[in-house]
Amino acid sequence: DGGITQSPKYLFRKEGQNVTLSCEQNLNHDAMYWYRQDPGQGLRLIYYSQIVNDFQKGDIAEGYSVSREKKESFPLTVTSAQKNPTAFYLCASSNRVGEKLFFGSGTQLSVL
Amino acid sequence: KNQVEQSPQSLIILEGKNCTLQCNYTVSPFSNLRWYKQDTGRGPVSLTIMTFSENTKSNGRYTATLDADTKQSSLHITASQLSDSASYICVVAGQAGTALIFGKGTTLSVSS
Numbered sequence: 001d002g003g004i005t006q007s008p009k010y011l012f013r014k015e016g017q018n019v020t021l022s023c024e025q026n027l028n029h030d031a032m033y034w035y036r037q038d039p040g041q042g043l044r045l046i047y048y049s050q051i052v053n054d055f056q057k058g059d060i061a062e063g064y065s066v067s068r069e070k071k072e073s074f075p076l077t078v079t080s081a082q083k084n085p086t087a088f089y090l091c092a093s094s095n096r097v098g099e100k101l102f103f104g105s106g107t108q109l110s111v112l
Numbered sequence: 113k114n115q116v117e118q119s120p121q122s123l124i125i126l127e128g129k130n131c132t133l134q135c136n137y138t139v140s141p142f143s144n145l146r147w148y149k150q151d152t153g154r155g156p157v158s159l160t161i162m163t164f165s166e167n168t169k170s171n172g173r174y175t176a177t178l179d180a181d182t183k184q185s186s187l188h189i190t191a192s193q194l195s196d197s198a199s200y201i202c203v204v205a206g207q208a209g210t211a212l213i214f215g216k217g218t219t220l221s222v223s224s
Contacts, residue, residue: 004155042116042201042214043156090155098143098205101212103155 003027006091006104013078013085014112021076021107023091031097032074036060037088037106046089049074050097078109086110114139116204116215124221129192133218135185135202143205147176147187150199150217159187159200192222 004025013019025032034046045058049068063082068074074093078085091104116137125131137145144163148156160169160176162185168177173190189196202215 006155040216042216044214045212088153092155100146100158100161101156103157105155106153108153 004091004093004102004104006089006107008107009105011107011109012112013109016080018077018079019109021078021089021091021109023074023076023104025072025074025091025093025102027093027095027102028071029093029095029102030071031094031099032068033092033094033101034058034064034066034074034076035090035092037090043090046076048097114204114206114211114213116202116213118200118202118215118218120218121216122219122221124223125192127192127194127222127224131189131192131220133187133189133200133202133220135187135215137183137185137202137204137213139183139204139206139213141207142180142183143207145176145178145185146203146205147174147185148201148203150201152198156201189220192220194222194224196220197222 007022033048035043037043044060046064047066049055065077089107092101094101119134146161147159150156159171159174162169162178164180175188178185199217199219201217204213
């Protein structure tokens with residue numbers, strides 16, 4: 001069954017803690033993305049990757065980090081520097097940058 | 113400033129009725145316009161993608177129109193069903209389709 005898998009579905013972060021959100025795709029897509037969704041707001045791009053071992057900052061990269069060591073995986077770390085991390089995080093992929101996006105089912109991150 | 117404005121913010125209709133959602137944009141240069149459906153707590157799913165030269169595109173009961181001259185798009189839903197209850201997001205792609213500007217979405221509720 002092809003698609004994008006995000007885990008966990010729900011995640012809680014304590015003050016000063018780093019947490020990592022997982023994103024795996026088996027669509028053989030080159031490009032992968034992380035978006036943040038806040039209530040009543042449009043999606044905002046955090047990071048994107050066009051190819052393995054390469055990634056670019058999006059509009060709101062501060063307080064986040066990513067890696068792209070494998071084509072199918074693009075984990076997002078929310079660091080303690082991100083002071084307002086509570087949001088719904090969406091991972092997406094496309095065959096190439098600019099083409100149709102396929103989204104995962106999202107991770108809801110909350111602060112304890 | 114590149115912006116995507118959607119209206120109405122929310123809409124309630126009876127099952128079986130038709131409805132039309134609006135999207136106005138100021139993105140320039142323009143590559144394509146996309147409509148997504150997002151169920152609560154899930155990732156968006158692509159409905160249509162239209163380029164500059166396309167005026168209309170259908171996907172089942174969903175029909176999107178595009179007027180690139182006036183920078184307006186609409187999404188028409190025919191014979192609504194309870195499962196159509198969701199947020200509908202308009203996304204405009206800038207040059208080469210790389211820079212995506214997301215609207216805040218229209219929340220549709222279909223009641224029986």
